[in-house]
Amino acid sequence: NAGVTQTPKFRILKIGQSMTLQCAQDMNHNYMYWYRQDPGMGLKLIYYSVGAGITDKGEVPNGYNVSRSTTEDFPLRLELAAPSQTSVYFCASKSGRSNYEQYFGPGTRLTVT
Amino acid sequence: AQTVTQSQPEMSVQEAETVTLSCTYDTSENNYYLFWYKQPPSRQMILVIRQEAYKQQNATENRFSVNFQKAAKSFSLKISDSQLGDTAMYFCAFIPMNRDDKIIFGKGTRLHILP
Numbered sequence: 001n002a003g004v005t006q007t008p009k010f011r012i013l014k015i016g017q018s019m020t021l022q023c024a025q026d027m028n029h030n031y032m033y034w035y036r037q038d039p040g041m042g043l044k045l046i047y048y049s050v051g052a053g054i055t056d057k058g059e060v061p062n063g064y065n066v067s068r069s070t071t072e073d074f075p076l077r078l079e080l081a082a083p084s085q086t087s088v089y090f091c092a093s094k095s096g097r098s099n100y101e102q103y104f105g106p107g108t109r110l111t112v113t
Numbered sequence: 114a115q116t117v118t119q120s121q122p123e124m125s126v127q128e129a130e131t132v133t134l135s136c137t138y139d140t141s142e143n144n145y146y147l148f149w150y151k152q153p154p155s156r157q158m159i160l161v162i163r164q165e166a167y168k169q170q171n172a173t174e175n176r177f178s179v180n181f182q183k184a185a186k187s188f189s190l191k192i193s194d195s196q197l198g199d200t201a202m203y204f205c206a207f208i209p210m211n212r213d214d215k216i217i218f219g220k221g222t223r224l225h226i227l228p
Contacts, residue, residue: 040220042204043216050213100146100148106156
């Protein structure tokens with residue numbers, strides 16, 4: 001089991017560029033999440049999905065889009081990168097609604113200059 | 114609004130000592146989970162310990178234990194016999210039961226274990 005994997009590990013973007021952060025899990029989890037972690041802060045929820053074809057906004061969704069075409073993959077899209085999106089991005093998954101534990105990926109450090 | 118507060122931004126202790134990290138939270142929910150996550154320099158988020166609010170007994174995992182005071186909305190983490198590998202950021206987190214989205218993290222406490 002690879003668990004939750006994220007690519008890339010690091011990325012530098014110029015203002016206005018677009019990119020997709022990849023997230024995949026091999027645990028057959030229905031629930032998947034995207035968080036961002038700003039310096040000196042905890043994690044904030046961007047988007048989440050309770051199953052293939054279903055996505056919902058979290059606390060800080062502006063500037064991002066997601067899709068969930070398969071159970072395994074949950075990519076996060078940045079359309080017009082802004083310096084405020086400089087952060088570390090974590091993907092997480094869990095098996096079901098009553099299962100409390102989320103499994104985290106290793107994170108992607110994104111810098112927008 | 115639901116919030117999680119960690120009042121100690123940074124702490125340092127000598128190896129083998131015991132250290133307690135503080136966490137308070139605010140919620141109107143009655144059923145929820147509380148967690149402590151460890152984030153070492155590798156950035157990986159690792160679940161250290163969890164507590165269900167309906168359980169009165171404090172959770173324990175080896176050298177890690179919590180002091181859960183539901184009425185006071187307090188959830189502190191005690192690390193006994195601290196080790197160099199315990200050096201990390203520690204996040205307190207809260208999630209109401211049977212909610213899909215609302216996991217709330219504190220800002221974290223950076224813990225240094227000194228040799």
